[in-house]
Amino acid sequence: MSTLKVNSIQEATTGGGTVNIGPQVVASFNGTGTVALYQNHGVSSLTDNSTGQYYITFSTNFSTATYQACSSSTHHQSTWWQWLSDDYGGGNQSYFRTTSVCYLAGYSGGYVDNPSLGLTCNEVS
Amino acid sequence: MTKQSKYRVIFDDPDHLDEPTKVLVPSQNWLDMAMAGGLPPIWVYWQLQDDEQKAIKEGRHSTFKHDPEKHALQWTAPRIGPLTEEEAMEYLVMKDLPRRCWAEEHNRPMFKIVRTEQVPSDRTFRNAWEMAA
Numbered sequence: 001m002s003t004l005k006v007n008s009i010q011e012a013t014t015g016g017g018t019v020n021i022g023p024q025v026v027a028s029f030n031g032t033g034t035v036a037l038y039q040n041h042g043v044s045s046l047t048d049n050s051t052g053q054y055y056i057t058f059s060t061n062f063s064t065a066t067y068q069a070c071s072s073s074t075h076h077q078s079t080w081w082q083w084l085s086d087d088y089g090g091g092n093q094s095y096f097r098t099t100s101v102c103y104l105a106g107y108s109g110g111y112v113d114n115p116s117l118g119l120t121c122n123e124v125s
Numbered sequence: 126m127t128k129q130s131k132y133r134v135i136f137d138d139p140d141h142l143d144e145p146t147k148v149l150v151p152s153q154n155w156l157d158m159a160m161a162g163g164l165p166p167i168w169v170y171w172q173l174q175d176d177e178q179k180a181i182k183e184g185r186h187s188t189f190k191h192d193p194e195k196h197a198l199q200w201t202a203p204r205i206g207p208l209t210e211e212e213a214m215e216y217l218v219m220k221d222l223p224r225r226c227w228a229e230e231h232n233r234p235m236f237k238i239v240r241t242e243q244v245p246s247d248r249t250f251r252n253a254w255e256m257a258a
Contacts, residue, residue, distance in 0.1 A: 033246045035150055036129050044155040045221045048148040051251045057221045059155055060199045061173050064190045099177055099191060100170075113248055 024067075025121035027056050031073075031106060032113045042121075052111030054104055056119050061099040067123035069093045071104035074116040128153045132214050133244050135256055136226050136236035146254045148244055151217055159213035165202035170220050172198075214238050233258065 025042040029035065035048045044059045070093070094103040102121060106114035134149040158164065172195050180189035208216060218227055218236060226235040237256065245254070 029150075032248065034241065034244065035148065037127065037150060037152055039127055040152050040154055043152045045152055045217060046150040047221075048150065050145045050147075051248065059152075059158075061170070061177075061191065061196065063193075063196050065177075065186060098181075098186075099173065099189075113251070 024062070024123060025056070025058050025102075025119065028116065028118040029054070030115055031117050032115050038116070050111070052106040052113050054117065055101050056104070057101050058121070062121070062123045063099065064123070065097055065099050067097075067099075067121050069097055069102050069119065069121045071102075071120075072118045073104070073106040073114040129241065130156055130210075131241055132210070132238055133241050134214070134218055134222065134236055134238050135244065136222055137256055138223060139225050139229070139231055139235055140223075145252045146256045149217075149221060151214065155217070156210060156213050159208045159216060160210060162204050162207040164205055164208070164216065165199060166205055167216060167219050169195075169198045169202050171224075174224075 027040045027043045027046065028038040029040075029046055030038060031048070031052065031054060035046065035054075037043070037046055040046075042059050043056055045057045047055050047057065049055060096103050102119060104117060104119050106112045106117065130151040130153050132151060134151075135146055136149065137146055138144060173191055176191060176195065177186070177189060180186050215238075218238070222236060234256075
């Protein structure tokens, strides 16, 4: 079996945008205790800003700050954190994101540390 | 959990000294790449940061797009060669910390590279953390 290796594909007939293959940035981390990355791709660092507030810095900058960003965080102090939580599921795109940094947080009336947070970012160039 | 770096960077933002001390956690994947010689010269990132900061100051961040040639240098600029883990941490400070933390003089250090175990794991009073002298 042969393996096809590409970084992006482009629509041939209408000259549409280039679609990059897979998310360019993926990060999951533990925001409690000793804050640490679980898994990451396209990330150079995670910054623990304060209780429940973090930001991810990318290995390489996106070309614009309008890339798609989606974050998730889990329920705090609950055995249910291991499941995708209804309480803390989903996330807004960070208003403060730049081409190299995206912010994310755990929030429930106030900022709270979460045992599992995630961020995925994509850009179609 | 993936392999973790033995280092952390604790830092204060000189423009927001009322905020708690921040803790930067390096990606071990990124450090491995740095130690394998996969990084471009640091000015490649500074150039992009400068252009974006200019756009933010001029109120055109929502339509800002990096110059394609400068943006491509992240992949096309000649690599700087393998770094030690300590050199990679210094590079990361210059890449990921606000430049005002390390490039300007202050009456005390604004950042420290520490070992992971020196950062408290009890976060009960996280918002009161301050960098020790």
